[in-house]
Amino acid sequence: MSEVIIVGAGPAGLAAALALRAHGLRPRILESRARASDITGSRALFVHHDSLALLETISPGLGQAIAATGIRWARRETRYAGRVVYSRAENHTPLGDGLPSYTSLGQSGTGELLVDACTRNGMDVEWSTTVHKVASSDDRVTLTTDSWTAHADFVIGADGARSRVRESLGIELQGPRISCYHIVADVLGGKRDCRTLHYSCPEVNGRTAMYVPFAGGYQIDIQCHDQADAARLADTRSWVPPDDVTRLAWVSNYRFIRAVASSFIDAHRRVLLVGEAAHLFPPFGARGMNSAFADAVAAATAIALASSVKSTAAITRYENERRTAALINADTAYHAYRHLHPSRSMRATQWGAAQASLLAPGAGRWLEHSAYGPRVRTGGRY
Ligand SMILES: Cc1cc2nc3c(=O)[nH]c(=O)nc-3n(C[C@H](O)[C@H](O)[C@H](O)COP(=O)(O)OP(=O)(O)OC[C@H]3O[C@@H](n4cnc5c(N)ncnc54)[C@H](O)[C@@H]3O)c2cc1C
Numbered sequence: 001m002s003e004v005i006i007v008g009a010g011p012a013g014l015a016a017a018l019a020l021r022a023h024g025l026r027p028r029i030l031e032s033r034a035r036a037s038d039i040t041g042s043r044a045l046f047v048h049h050d051s052l053a054l055l056e057t058i059s060p061g062l063g064q065a066i067a068a069t070g071i072r073w074a075r076r077e078t079r080y081a082g083r084v085v086y087s088r089a090e091n092h093t094p095l096g097d098g099l100p101s102y103t104s105l106g107q108s109g110t111g112e113l114l115v116d117a118c119t120r121n122g123m124d125v126e127w128s129t130t131v132h133k134v135a136s137s138d139d140r141v142t143l144t145t146d147s148w149t150a151h152a153d154f155v156i157g158a159d160g161a162r163s164r165v166r167e168s169l170g171i172e173l174q175g176p177r178i179s180c181y182h183i184v185a186d187v188l189g190g191k192r193d194c195r196t197l198h199y200s201c202p203e204v205n206g207r208t209a210m211y212v213p214f215a216g217g218y219q220i221d222i223q224c225h226d227q228a229d230a231a232r233l234a235d236t237r238s239w240v241p242p243d244d245v246t247r248l249a250w251v252s253n254y255r256f257i258r259a260v261a262s263s264f265i266d267a268h269r270r271v272l273l274v275g276e277a278a279h280l281f282p283p284f285g286a287r288g289m290n291s292a293f294a295d296a297v298a299a300a301t302a303i304a305l306a307s308s309v310k311s312t313a314a315i316t317r318y319e320n321e322r323r324t325a326a327l328i329n330a331d332t333a334y335h336a337y338r339h340l341h342p343s344r345s346m347r348a349t350q351w352g353a354a355q356a357s358l359l360a361p362g363a364g365r366w367l368e369h370s371a372y373g374p375r376v377r378t379g380g381r382y
Contacts, residue, residue, distance in 0.1 A: 002153040002307035005030060005143060007134070007165050009125045011044070011107070012275025012292035013158030014114035019058040019300030021121045025307070027156070029123060030145065032130040036108075036115045041250040042186045043107035044289035045214045050382065051293045052099045058297060059117045063099055066113050070103030071215045074193040078368040080354035081200040086364035104214040106186075107289065131159065134168040136268045154303045155271045158296070161257075163277035169266045171273070173259035173280070178334065180223065180282055180341055181230035183239065186250040188217040197371050199342075199350055204239045208340045210371075217249070223340050227255070256282040258334055260326045264295075265319045269312035272299040272319075279326040284336030285372040287329040291382035295322050329382060332373035339370040 004020055006013045009031035020027045033039070047066055056063030078086040094100050115125060133144040134155060141155045157165030166173075192213050201209040210221040222239050224230035234253040237245050257280045264273045275292030298318055305314035342350060350367060357364035369375075 001025065002303065003151070004154045004156065004303060005141075005150065005152040006156045006158055007131045007143070008158035008160060008277070009033070009036070009115070010158060010160055010275060010292075011110060011114065011289050012277070012296045013156065014111065014118055015055065015058070015293045015296035016156045016158055016274055016300050017118050017123050018055070018062070018114070018121060019297045020303065021123060022058045023300060023304035025304060026123060029118065029125045030129040030131055031125050031127050034128045036112055036125070039108045039111060041184065041252055042214055042217070042219045044283070044286070045104045045106065045212055045219060046286035046290070047103050047105060047110060048286060048290045048382070049095060049099055049101045051290045052103065053097060054293055054297055056099065059121065062113065062117045066105060066110055067100050067103045069109055069113065069215060070105030071213060072100055072102070073104065073195045073213050076195040076368070078364060079196060079198040079201070080350065080367065082202050083354070085354050085357040086368040104212065106214055106216065109215060131164055134165045134271060136169070136266045136270045138268050141270045153270065153307065156299055156303075157271060157273045157277045158275050159277050161276045161280055163273065165271065166261060166273055166277050169271060172262045174262050175259055178258045178282070178337060180256050180337060181227050182224060182254045182256065183220070183222040183230055183233050184252045184254050185220045185240070185248060186217055187220065187240070187244045187247045188249045189247050190217065190244060192218045197368065199354070199367065203241070209239070217247070256280070258282060258330050258337075260323065260330055263319060264323050265315055269306070269315040272302065272315065274299050278322070279330065281330055281333040282337045284333050284340060287333050287382055291325065291329050294325065294382045298322050325382065336371055336373035
């Protein structure tokens with residue numbers, strides 16, 4: 001049986017572990033954090049139906065558990081300068097497979113359910129274990145941690161945006177790059193159950209703002225003009241609804257980047273990059289964590305196939321399929337970015353759409369949907 005080591009116990013690494021287990025392999029999972037709960041803030045909230053269904057296939061009951069722990073919003077509305085231009089009550093009827101169309105849950109909640117599923121499947125995360133170096137050859141991969149060296153047939157690099165695995169292999173992140181600065185914050189408790197997207201929001205001096213309910217609270221996401229603007233806002237609480245200031249639990253001054261690794265595999269086809277180790281997108285359209293799940297399951301399938309038929313063709317296919325998907329995801333997130341950080345001409349178009357929505361509901365719908373980017377599919381949804 002092939003030995004596989006996963007570096008990183010974020011959503012991508014844990015999903016990869018479960019997918020490998022479903023193929024009869026039992027990987028080691030190395031994680032630099034001391035415990036699962038060492039993650040702050042809600043971060044990726046939106047788990048799409050396709051991800052719930054995918055997780056259900058690799059660990060029966062997991063998709064259902066994540067769906068049941070998260071919430072569905074009561075409504076979604078889009079506002080322009082205070083006025084509602086689009087509003088829709090959410091349909092909570094499960095889809096044909098019994099899973100909802102999405103669930104909204106803090107990333108730590110999703111992470112804990114993934115860790116529990118790994119434990120139930122006989123895989124304990126090795127916490128407080130930082131991988132410093134990875135070197136591959138034709139027949140194996142060598143990993144170096146703080147205190148020991150290990151060998152594996154295959155390694156999955158799921159170690160996030162500042163991936164040591166990617167860096168060790170000399171794989172670069174490529175642009176075209178954009179950076180966008182946000183204030184992301186959590187308000188815990190309360191009764192907000194409407195997801196609001198607000199263009200030219202008066203409460204934040206005309207910036208775009210999102211208010212996204214999740215199990216236990218809601219997330220505020222303010223799109224800032226630049227780094228200095230984000231730093232200035234982070235020092236005030238002017239952007240928090242006054243009644244909620246005392247329930248503010250987490251504030252992050254965050255820079256989102258668009259970049260895709262030049263390769264998702266090493267030259268010897270023994271190391272596969274997944275999730276943010278392989279690509280960084282602005283979060284619009286919820287493509288970060290959802291595409292990390294798709295990468296993870298595809299990487300595990302490729303390793304299972306490569307181990308059983310002793311050929312690296314499946315690894316090459318992984319690189320082709322998931323890198324192409326990442327490029328599409330990056331483009332889609334970029335379209336959404338152009339709406340949420342509007343140029344002067346985009347601002348004029350949005351103003352026009354907001355006026356038109358008084359007579360033509362399609363214009364309001366356009367303002368709602370543009371924030372998620374075009375509906376493209378990458379083989380699957382992400
Ligand atoms: C503020 C914020 C808001 C976000 N909002 C959204 C959203 O709304 N929707 C969405 O889809 N995505 C969102 N994202 C992105 C989402 O969090 C990521 O896409 C997701 O976490 C990627 O998962 P991952 O497993 O690839 O990486 P990570 O979650 O970063 O996991 C990597 C893991 O590897 C570990 N690690 C790192 N280096 C090493 C090492 N050398 N050795 C061992 N372990 C290591 C880390 O400790 C970490 O646990 C958001 C992110 C942030 C920060």
